[in-house]
Amino acid sequence: MKLKDLPDENLFTQGHTACPGCGAAMSIRNTIRIFGKDTAVYVPASCAVVFGTTFPLAAWKVPFFHTAFENTGASIAGMKAAYEVKGKDVTVIGFAGDGGTYDIGLQSMSGAAERNDDVLYICLDNEAYMNTGIQRSGGTPFGAWTTTTPVGKKTQGNRTFKKNLAEIVAAHDIPYFATLSIGHPVDFIRKVEKAKSMKGFRFLHMFTPCIPGWKMDPAKTVEVTKLAVESGMWTLFEIENGEKKITYKPQKMKRVKDYLMMQGRFRHMSEEDIKKLQMWVCHKWNLNYNEKGAPGVCEIEPPEEHHGVTEEHREMHGL
Amino acid sequence: MKHVITGDHAVAIGAKLCRVEVVPAYPITPQTLIIEHIAEFVNDGEMNAKFMTMESEHSVMSAAAGASAAGARVFTATSSQGLAFMHEMVYATAPLRLPVVMVNVNRSLSSPPGIWVEYNDSMGERDSGWLQVYVEDNQEALDMVIQSYRIAEDKRVLLPIMPCLDGFVLSHTVEPVDVPDESLVDSFLSPYEPDVYLNPEQPAVIGMLMPPQYFMEMRRQTAGAVEAAKEVVVEVNREFAKVFGRDYGGLIDTYRMEDAQIALITIGTVTSTARKVVDDMRNEGKKVGIVKLRFFRPFPAEELRAALSGMGAVGVIDRSISYNGGGPIFSEVRSALYGMTMPVINHLAGIGGRDVTENLIMTMFELTLEAAKGGKVKEVIWHETRGETL
Numbered sequence: 001m002k003l004k005d006l007p008d009e010n011l012f013t014q015g016h017t018a019c020p021g022c023g024a025a026m027s028i029r030n031t032i033r034i035f036g037k038d039t040a041v042y043v044p045a046s047c048a049v050v051f052g053t054t055f056p057l058a059a060w061k062v063p064f065f066h067t068a069f070e071n072t073g074a075s076i077a078g079m080k081a082a083y084e085v086k087g088k089d090v091t092v093i094g095f096a097g098d099g100g101t102y103d104i105g106l107q108s109m110s111g112a113a114e115r116n117d118d119v120l121y122i123c124l125d126n127e128a129y130m131n132t133g134i135q136r137s138g139g140t141p142f143g144a145w146t147t148t149t150p151v152g153k154k155t156q157g158n159r160t161f162k163k164n165l166a167e168i169v170a171a172h173d174i175p176y177f178a179t180l181s182i183g184h185p186v187d188f189i190r191k192v193e194k195a196k197s198m199k200g201f202r203f204l205h206m207f208t209p210c211i212p213g214w215k216m217d218p219a220k221t222v223e224v225t226k227l228a229v230e231s232g233m234w235t236l237f238e239i240e241n242g243e244k245k246i247t248y249k250p251q252k253m254k255r256v257k258d259y260l261m262m263q264g265r266f267r268h269m270s271e272e273d274i275k276k277l278q279m280w281v282c283h284k285w286n287l288n289y290n291e292k293g294a295p296g297v298c299e300i301e302p303p304e305e306h307h308g309v310t311e312e313h314r315e316m317h318g319l
Numbered sequence: 320m321k322h323v324i325t326g327d328h329a330v331a332i333g334a335k336l337c338r339v340e341v342v343p344a345y346p347i348t349p350q351t352l353i354i355e356h357i358a359e360f361v362n363d364g365e366m367n368a369k370f371m372t373m374e375s376e377h378s379v380m381s382a383a384a385g386a387s388a389a390g391a392r393v394f395t396a397t398s399s400q401g402l403a404f405m406h407e408m409v410y411a412t413a414p415l416r417l418p419v420v421m422v423n424v425n426r427s428l429s430s431p432p433g434i435w436v437e438y439n440d441s442m443g444e445r446d447s448g449w450l451q452v453y454v455e456d457n458q459e460a461l462d463m464v465i466q467s468y469r470i471a472e473d474k475r476v477l478l479p480i481m482p483c484l485d486g487f488v489l490s491h492t493v494e495p496v497d498v499p500d501e502s503l504v505d506s507f508l509s510p511y512e513p514d515v516y517l518n519p520e521q522p523a524v525i526g527m528l529m530p531p532q533y534f535m536e537m538r539r540q541t542a543g544a545v546e547a548a549k550e551v552v553v554e555v556n557r558e559f560a561k562v563f564g565r566d567y568g569g570l571i572d573t574y575r576m577e578d579a580q581i582a583l584i585t586i587g588t589v590t591s592t593a594r595k596v597v598d599d600m601r602n603e604g605k606k607v608g609i610v611k612l613r614f615f616r617p618f619p620a621e622e623l624r625a626a627l628s629g630m631g632a633v634g635v636i637d638r639s640i641s642y643n644g645g646g647p648i649f650s651e652v653r654s655a656l657y658g659m660t661m662p663v664i665n666h667l668a669g670i671g672g673r674d675v676t677e678n679l680i681m682t683m684f685e686l687t688l689e690a691a692k693g694g695k696v697k698e699v700i701w702h703e704t705r706g707e708t709l
Contacts, residue, residue, distance in 0.1 A: 078389070085367075085369045
């Protein structure tokens with residue numbers, strides 16, 4: 001499907017109450033446009049329940065279900081089981097946040113992945129618990145301000161690095177895993193379509209800026225997303241039947257600092273912390289994506305030794 | 320046809336006879352035999368259900384809710400810690416009006432850890448909107464699985480229901496059970512056809528955020544459905560008796576209450592022992608009887624008032640404690656009998672799986688008789704408990 005062929009009909013309609021520039025709402029809308037009406041959706045406790053289904057108004061034109069927070073994997077598995085036993089061809093999609101996936105929902109997601117249930121799990125990653133008012137999750141990047149990692153006199157922002165969810169999910173040997181960005185719509189459509197064409201447990205990890213949580217200009221959602229990819233803070237790749245492939249490689253990698261400075265959640269960061277994060281990004285890129293000497297900055301300062309514990313390693317992980 | 324089977328086996332056969340479509344499962348003693356038998360039925364091709372091996376009880380009830388909301392007839396089973404672990408999802412299921420049937424095999428809830436019968440697991444779900452029925456033997460266990468679908472899926476009710484049976488005393492003990500013919504069950508129970516479900520042809524949104532200006536009406540509807548279940552329970556019992564020849568009395572059952580002067584309220588398997596004791600005491604000329612509490616939700620307050628009218632005293636057996644002076648059934652019964660003047664005595668016994676013997680039940684009757692005569696009897700009695708005196 002080409003960008004211009006994307007169906008006009010929005011099954012997640014206008015009138016929802018998400019913030020202007022909400023990355024999650026854009027991701028949901030465009031995913032459902034590709035999937036069409038033979039789809040049923042589960043959303044755990046999150047902004048998406050509030051902005052899409054506050055009684056008596058609902059923005060969904062496909063069946064929607066919600067019960068709790070930590071149970072997306074099990075809920076979509078149960079829904080699919082019913083459709084299967086009834087002989088109905090319905091795709092079941094769960095849209096969970098990073099808190100609902102990295103943290104409280106990890107077990108439920110793992111169960112569905114391990115059973116290879118025939119469902120699509122989508123993680124809308126805005127890197128913190130935004131619905132409860134911006135608290136740190138396992139997906140929060142190093143240095144970020146949240147209300148539970150405040151910028152204090154002694155400690156500034158989140159001191160741990162973003163959990164490597166991709167490797168955890170991929171370790172279940174699922175048919176398809178991909179990372180997506182709304183700043184890269186051609187790649188986005190191709191991956192959603194690929195997920196749609198496959199059977200079994202498919203996982204799409206979407207990078208979804210949150211305007212109030214990231215303290216950023218609502219007009220810059222797409223720009224920030226693009227910059228995340230250009231700086232290596234988010235990498236577009238897919239793992240199909242165990243084979244990992246980077247689907248977009250920056251021509252010349254931008255510095256992490258350029259990405260950080262667009263967002264209020266990072267603006268307090270010291271030069272030292274920014275360097276730490278830059279090193280983590282380079283390390284991650286070089287180690288995880290099998291791309292020795294990634295373009296640009298990561299050619300300059302990648303840690304040479306990946307398997308031993310280096311001084312940088314110690315510093316990075318506070319050892 | 321008669322089979323000599325455990326209570327768990329009887330429950331599994333009940334689920335098969337009801338042609339359940341989705342069974343999310345997770346093991347926990349003493350329920351595990353149920354899901355093991357169902358897994359065998361499915362793998363032997365005797366049962367056409369989707370059997371899901373979940374990774375926790377929370378996920379079991381999440382999947383059950385999802386499958387029920389998508390239009391399937393759902394069955395599962397749990398016990399104790401498992402029920403507590405899925406507590407959040409138990410509460411989520413009822414107001415969404417999802418008629419899931421989940422058998423709870425009663426077992427004490429930690430701490431201290433124990434695997435034997437006690438009702439503090441299911442009593443904790445009292446306010447969830449689930450219906451609860453407690454059975455006395457393996458036959459009733461099987462029969463109540465069948466009746467449960469009729470009650471739960473009735474359009475006046477549409478609520479989940481929890482048939483409860485005593486851990487080990489029933490779950491792992493064999494008894495002769497009359498297993499009805501599939502065709503007879505089919506004539507009694509039609510396939511589940513919900514009006515509203517997650518149907519892409521007619522999309523519905525189930526589980527919306529409910530602001531205060533609408534919330535109370537939602538709660539009122541659930542409360543109304545629990546109340547409406549009372550007449551449905553009675554109707555289903557009557558019809559079941561007609562088709563299968565076994566009448567359980569509906570919300571409560573009574574034994575030798577015609578000219579009784581005092582009554583003991585029983586629940587679960589202690590009822591059978593108490594029947595024997597009543598016969599023995601009647602032979603000695605003591606006019607005692609039993610009211611078997613079958614449904615705890617909906618609670619049969621009016622039925623109890625009618626059955627207990629004119630009693631000199633009422634004894635209530637509780638196999639769990641609510642840490643507030645007495646057992647949960649005692650609190651409910653005393654509240655139901657408000658305005659009636661007879662003494663109500665709470666007999667705490669059998670907690671954590673200790674045997675409730677004939678002698679012990681006779682003691683309960685004697686103490687209740689003593690209270691009826693105006694004697695000084697403690698209101699709440701911990702029977703056969705070290706360090707306690709009567």
